[in-house]
Amino acid sequence: MLLTGCATKxxxxxxxxxxxxxxxxxxxxxxxxxxxxxxxxxxxxxxGDRIISGEDTVICPLIDTSRLGSKTIQYxxxxxxxxxxxxxxxxxxPVFQEEKNELTVQAGISKDDLIEMMKVKDEYSSFSVxxxxxxxxxxxxxxxxxxxxxxxxxxxxxxxxxIIVREESKxxxxxxxxxxxxxxPAQTSSGHSDDSAGFSxxxxxxxxxxxxxxxxxxxxxxxxxxxxxxGYEYESCYQAAVTYAQQMIKEHKANGYNCNxxxxxxxxxxxYEVVFY
Numbered sequence: 001m002l003l004t005g006c007a008t009k010x011x012x013x014x015x016x017x018x019x020x021x022x023x024x025x026x027x028x029x030x031x032x033x034x035x036x037x038x039x040x041x042x043x044x045x046x047x048g049d050r051i052i053s054g055e056d057t058v059i060c061p062l063i064d065t066s067r068l069g070s071k072t073i074q075y076x077x078x079x080x081x082x083x084x085x086x087x088x089x090x091x092x093x094p095v096f097q098e099e100k101n102e103l104t105v106q107a108g109i110s111k112d113d114l115i116e117m118m119k120v121k122d123e124y125s126s127f128s129v130x131x132x133x134x135x136x137x138x139x140x141x142x143x144x145x146x147x148x149x150x151x152x153x154x155x156x157x158x159x160x161x162x163i164i165v166r167e168e169s170k171x172x173x174x175x176x177x178x179x180x181x182x183x184x185p186a187q188t189s190s191g192h193s194d195d196s197a198g199f200s201x202x203x204x205x206x207x208x209x210x211x212x213x214x215x216x217x218x219x220x221x222x223x224x225x226x227x228x229x230x231g232y233e234y235e236s237c238y239q240a241a242v243t244y245a246q247q248m249i250k251e252h253k254a255n256g257y258n259c260n261x262x263x264x265x266x267x268x269x270x271x272y273e274v275v276f277y
Contacts, residue, residue: 012037013058013077015084022091023068023124029060029075032084036077063088068124090124093157094149097121102162109137114163118147125151140165140268166268217255219276221248225262227271241272248276 014035021027028049033041036053045051051058059076068088075082097119105114114137115129133145143163150156226232226241238259245257254276262271 013075013082019084019086020089020091021063021065021086023065023088024092025065027063027065029063029073029086030058032086033058033060033075090122090151090153090155092123093155094120094122094127094129094151096147096149096157096159101160102164104164104166105137107138107140107165107167109165111137115147118159118161120147120149120157122149122151125153125155127151135163135165137163137165140167142266164266217252219254221251221253221257221276223273223275225271225273227262229270232271237271241274245274245276 012035013033015032016034019032028046030041030046030049030051033051035041036045036051036056036058039053039056041051041053045053049060049062051060056078061073061075063071063073063086065088068090070085070087072083072085075084098117103114103117105117111131115131118129120127120129127149129147129149131145131147133143135143135145141164143165144160145163146158146160148156148158224241224244226237226244228234228237232240241259245254245259248254249257256277258275258277260273260275261269262273264270
C-alpha cells in the first residue's frame with residue numbers, strides 16, 4: 001500500500017499489506033511502514049515512535065487497541081500528515097480462568113452450570129463452549145471431558161477436565177446426622193466404652209436395656225456388609241444392617257456392635273458394615 005497524503009512525489013511512504021492489529025496489544029505503528037522514499041525500513045531505522053531514514057523522519061502515532069473496529073491514524077512525514085486506516089481485530093481465544101482441572105459436582109447439575117464453573121471469559125467477542133466426551137451428570141462417577149471454547153472470530157481454546165459427580169449432599173447429610181445421633185460413648189454392663197466415629201451400639205440398646213448382663217459373651221456373630229449395589233436404598237440398607245446386628249445381640253452372639261458407613265476410594269458412600277465385639 002502506497003500513500004503520499006500531502007507529501008510531494010518525491011516524498012512517499014509505502015505501508016505493509018496487512019493492516020490488522022490484535023486487540024489489547026501494545027503495538028508500535030512503525031511496524032506498518034515498509035519503505036520511505038523507496039528505502040526499506042529495518043529495526044535500525046527505528047527510534048522509539050520515530051523512523052529515521054537518511055534525511056527523512058516519520059513520526060508514528062500511538063494506537064489505542066482497546067476497542068475492535070476500524071481506526072484512522074496519522075503519521076507525520078517531514079511535517080506532512082499521512083492518514084492510514086487500520087483494523088483492530090480480536091486475535092485472542094477465550095480464557096479458562098478456573099485453574100483446576102478437576103471439578104466435583106452434585107448429581108443432577110446442568111451442563112450450563114458445569115460450564116459456568118469453568119469461568120470462561122473473552123474480552124472482546126461473544127463465545128460458545130461445548131463439551132466433548134462421555135458424561136452422565138445424573139449418575140455418580142468420574143468422567144473425562146474436553147471443554148472447547150470458540151469465539152465469533154473462530155479463536156479457539158481447549159482444556160481437559162476430570163468431572164467427579166457425586167450423589168446429592170442431602171444423602172450424605174443423612175448419613176452424617178445418623179452417625180452423630182448414635183456415635184457417642186456407650187457403656188456396656190462389662191464397662192466397655194466405644195469412642196469410634198462410626199455408628200455405635202452395644203447390648204444396652206433399647207431392646208435389651210431391660211435385661212442387662214454382667215457376663216461377657218463369647219463372640220460368635222459374623223461381621224457383615226450391606227451394600228447399595230445389592231439393591232438397598234439408603235434407608236433400607238441402614239435398617240437391614242441394624243436389624244441384623246440387633247438380632248445377633250438378642251441371640252447372645254456378641255457383646256455389642258458398630259454400624260459404620262462404608263466409602264469407596266472416591267469417598268462415595270456405598271453401604272454399611274456391622275462389626276461386632
